[in-house]
Amino acid sequence: MTKNILVLPGDGIGTEIMAEAVKVLDFLNDKYSLGLNLEEALLGGAAIDATGKALPDNTFELAKKADAILLGAVGGPKWDKLPPADRPEKGGLLRLRSELQLFGNLRPAILYPQLAGASSLKPEVVSGLDILIVRELTGGIYFGEPRGIRELENGERQGYNTYVYSESEIRRIAKVAFEAAMKRGKRLCSVDKANVLEVTMLWREVVQSMAADYPEVELSHMYVDNAAMQLVRAPKQFDVMVTGNMFGDILSDAAAMLTGSIGMLPSASLDINNRGMYEPCHGSAPDIAGQDKANPLATIMSVAMMLRYSLGLEQPANDIDAAVSSVLDQGIRTGDIYSEGCKLVGTAGMGDAVIAAL
Amino acid sequence: MTKNILVLPGDGIGTEIMAEAVKVLDFLNDKYSLGLNLEEALLGGAAIDATGKALPDNTFELAKKADAILLGAVGGPKWDKLPPADRPEKGGLLRLRSELQLFGNLRPAILYPQLAGASSLKPEVVSGLDILIVRELTGGIYFGEPRGIRELENGERQGYNTYVYSESEIRRIAKVAFEAAMKRGKRLCSVDKANVLEVTMLWREVVQSMAADYPEVELSHMYVDNAAMQLVRAPKQFDVMVTGNMFGDILSDAAAMLTGSIGMLPSASLDINNRGMYEPCHGSAPDIAGQDKANPLATIMSVAMMLRYSLGLEQPANDIDAAVSSVLDQGIRTGDIYSEGCKLVGTAGMGDAVIAAL
Ligand SMILES: CC(C)[C@H](C(=O)O)[C@@H](O)C(=O)O
Numbered sequence: 001m002t003k004n005i006l007v008l009p010g011d012g013i014g015t016e017i018m019a020e021a022v023k024v025l026d027f028l029n030d031k032y033s034l035g036l037n038l039e040e041a042l043l044g045g046a047a048i049d050a051t052g053k054a055l056p057d058n059t060f061e062l063a064k065k066a067d068a069i070l071l072g073a074v075g076g077p078k079w080d081k082l083p084p085a086d087r088p089e090k091g092g093l094l095r096l097r098s099e100l101q102l103f104g105n106l107r108p109a110i111l112y113p114q115l116a117g118a119s120s121l122k123p124e125v126v127s128g129l130d131i132l133i134v135r136e137l138t139g140g141i142y143f144g145e146p147r148g149i150r151e152l153e154n155g156e157r158q159g160y161n162t163y164v165y166s167e168s169e170i171r172r173i174a175k176v177a178f179e180a181a182m183k184r185g186k187r188l189c190s191v192d193k194a195n196v197l198e199v200t201m202l203w204r205e206v207v208q209s210m211a212a213d214y215p216e217v218e219l220s221h222m223y224v225d226n227a228a229m230q231l232v233r234a235p236k237q238f239d240v241m242v243t244g245n246m247f248g249d250i251l252s253d254a255a256a257m258l259t260g261s262i263g264m265l266p267s268a269s270l271d272i273n274n275r276g277m278y279e280p281c282h283g284s285a286p287d288i289a290g291q292d293k294a295n296p297l298a299t300i301m302s303v304a305m306m307l308r309y310s311l312g313l314e315q316p317a318n319d320i321d322a323a324v325s326s327v328l329d330q331g332i333r334t335g336d337i338y339s340e341g342c343k344l345v346g347t348a349g350m351g352d353a354v355i356a357a358l
Numbered sequence: 359m360t361k362n363i364l365v366l367p368g369d370g371i372g373t374e375i376m377a378e379a380v381k382v383l384d385f386l387n388d389k390y391s392l393g394l395n396l397e398e399a400l401l402g403g404a405a406i407d408a409t410g411k412a413l414p415d416n417t418f419e420l421a422k423k424a425d426a427i428l429l430g431a432v433g434g435p436k437w438d439k440l441p442p443a444d445r446p447e448k449g450g451l452l453r454l455r456s457e458l459q460l461f462g463n464l465r466p467a468i469l470y471p472q473l474a475g476a477s478s479l480k481p482e483v484v485s486g487l488d489i490l491i492v493r494e495l496t497g498g499i500y501f502g503e504p505r506g507i508r509e510l511e512n513g514e515r516q517g518y519n520t521y522v523y524s525e526s527e528i529r530r531i532a533k534v535a536f537e538a539a540m541k542r543g544k545r546l547c548s549v550d551k552a553n554v555l556e557v558t559m560l561w562r563e564v565v566q567s568m569a570a571d572y573p574e575v576e577l578s579h580m581y582v583d584n585a586a587m588q589l590v591r592a593p594k595q596f597d598v599m600v601t602g603n604m605f606g607d608i609l610s611d612a613a614a615m616l617t618g619s620i621g622m623l624p625s626a627s628l629d630i631n632n633r634g635m636y637e638p639c640h641g642s643a644p645d646i647a648g649q650d651k652a653n654p655l656a657t658i659m660s661v662a663m664m665l666r667y668s669l670g671l672e673q674p675a676n677d678i679d680a681a682v683s684s685v686l687d688q689g690i691r692t693g694d695i696y697s698e699g700c701k702l703v704g705t706a707g708m709g710d711a712v713i714a715a716l
Pocket residue numbers: 089090093094249553554583
């Protein structure tokens with residue numbers, strides 16, 4: 001019963017943080033004889049440099065066959081001059097999400113009590129924060145057609161994109177959100193702009209129509225502008241939030257930043273069978289790449305999410321969570337979460353500390 | 359040289375806060391013999407109840423003739439069952455913005471030193487905060503066609519909207535933003551999602567192409583997800599931000615909430631000739647309507663913006679700003695900005711305090 005794990009380090013700090021995550025995964029693979037078979041491939045800028053394509057055929061074939069995918073991060077200034085469709089983000093990451101139909105993006109925003117001071121918000125506003133944002137990831141305006149830049153009759157150019165959701169797309173992401181809410185605080189807030197946009201009127205209607213199937217879940221609806229405001233004002237009012245691709249991009253980043261520790265937040269992107277891709281919420285941070293400075297914990301916790309959601313391996317996942325917590329208790333910190341009196345370590349040092357705690 | 363001011367109290371707390379703003383305006387009109395002629399009309403839910411239309415013909419005619427418009431707030435649960443196009447927001451407010459071509463929406467987010475404690479952010483993160491968000495208000499996905507809900511061949515419904523901007527639309531709002539930056543800190547951050555959306559690739563290109571005309575302005579570009587994050591992390595890095603209608607809706611509400619005092623923030627919506635509509639950033643707050651609880655200061659400061667931007671009357675505008683500052687210095691507070699040791703007043707009491715300070 002071998003399981004194939006595809007490892008995509010990507011660009012920037014991607015290779016460094018992935019090395020630590022793989023260390024942790026190898027350790028648990030041995031300890032519990034999990035039978036995981038790790039393979040590595042290129043994605044993003046690294047793939048463009050080597051093959052000319054952000055998502056090389058070989059990577060794509062391996063991705064389709066893999067039981068789960070671990071991703072570091074893609075992108076960097078080096079490839080920003082390319083046509084957008086060829087860049088690491090659109091040509092690599094977005095294509096992979098879309099081709100594999102990884103529509104269910106789970107983005108937790110958790111404040112670790114040991115890092116409470118890192119938030120820019122007052123402690124009483126964020127202490128104990130534990131939100132899960134469920135973002136639709138393969139539809140909406142990210143993928144809607146028609147799209148492009150055209151010339152108008154008067155000679156000037158016009159850019160256009162299409163924001164589109166069908167009932168079945170809304171239903172399947174709402175189901176993920178309702179089920180996540182059932183396993184947590186049983187409160188679900190659906191975010192839309194139903195006072196202006198027709199596509200989100202349909203969104204609201206479909207989500208509302210599913211409420212009867214989840215009588216234990218307390219469902220509410222909020223306009224996206226108000227949601228952005230409430231995340232700043234009183235984020236602890238939320239348990240699970242569900243929204244479309246674009247609003248989810250914005251709100252999940254704002255929510256992540258509430259914790260002050262975006263280097264600590266993992267994410268999962270799942271298909272209809274819970275096959276998934278796991279990646280940190282942060283980006284490729286080219287400015288600190290190759291300096292042994294990046295925080296590998298978000299990637300290491302992405303490993304825990306992968307073990308739990310796609311492989312059903314609860315015990316080693318719990319081990320990772322406990323090890324990370326113990327490392328934080330010991331005051332071991334990378335630069336992004338450092339505060340006075342703690343012990344500053346680099347990327348590899350943090351990976352070693354997690355292994356030691358395991 | 360009479361100037362016509364159209365007063366639209368609207369719904370919910372709109373009537374109460376507008377009464378105080380009119381008190382202030384009447385006072386200054388007398389004191390400086392400004393020759394302002396105030397007329398009142400219905401908009402939103404109040405207009406639906408009286409005439410069946412959120413923007414009655416009479417209101418529309420008066421609005422077209424007015425030199426400036428003062429608006430309270432529109433909307434409330436009473437009208438939420440109507441078809442969206444007939445509701446106070448879409449049928450009243452958005453139509454008025456669009457018909458009058460009020461494309462330039464200025465939304466300041468200022469932290470009043472007297473209210474520093476009201477923010478949910480740490481004092482060092484927000485003290486001295488003074489951002490101006492310039493939001494495009496008559497284009498983008500709010501007004502893009504085609505839009506609606508259609509039936510697909512497989513029988514399921516699909517919602518769709520169109521996100522669209524032409525070069526000239528981008529240029530005119532960018533001009534407003536560059537010029538605002540010239541009068542302030544000379545830094546402009548344009549917010550887009552140019553790594554995914556074609557319409558914002560054009561946006562970025564057009565804004566960038568204007569930079570040479572404003573050599574003193576330091577122009578930067580930021581993706582909207584990062585902008586939402588940076589507003590939470592370190593909002594003081596921004597001076598002026600410019601963005602489209604939808605992103606502006608979300609970011610301006612988040613920015614306003616950083617101050618903790620959304621009851622203090624005015625806004626202006628200007629056409630190409632600086633004719634404009636002025637309204638508080640907050641909504642109609644039906645839950646506290648009619649209870650003499652609402653904070654009228656955002657509306658009173660909208661009067662100051664109106665005097666300054668549309669009527670060129672700097673002195674009375676300065677008087678209002680000074681009076682509001684003095685009232686805050688005296689510790690006079692409505693409930694939304696109350697803190698221990700201050701003097702709690704109602705809506706009318708706050709209006710009276712401003713008049714007294716004038
Ligand atoms: C890199 C970019 C295309 C991507 C997105 O917008 O989805 C990123 O911001 C994310 O949230 O994963």
